[in-house]
Amino acid sequence: MSTMARLEWNDQQAELDQKLKGFMAQPDAARMEAVIAQMRTYVEAAQSGVIEIPKQWTSYN
Template sequence: MSKSARYEWRDQHASLNERMKGFLQNPNSEQLEAVVAEMRAYADAARNGQMEIPTRWTSYS
């Protein structure tokens, strides 16, 4: 996995996490729709090969 692909994946994953946090803090139908749309975009990108997902990674948090 290239460095740029890793950054791309990280950014997409961070965006999805932020949407989830927003929904958990303010659960309403608008936030739910935003989360579902973000999850679909993430899944479609992975399925179509537009985004490479690392097979393993190290978390330092």
């Protein structure tokens, strides 16, 4: 996996994480729809090959 692909994947993960945190802080229908829309975008990008999902990674959180 190239550095650029890893950075794009990381950006997708960060954006999804932020939307999910917003929903968990204040759950409502609009935030839930935003999370679902972001998940769909992520899946479509992965299926079309726009982003590559690493087979393994290390989390430092």
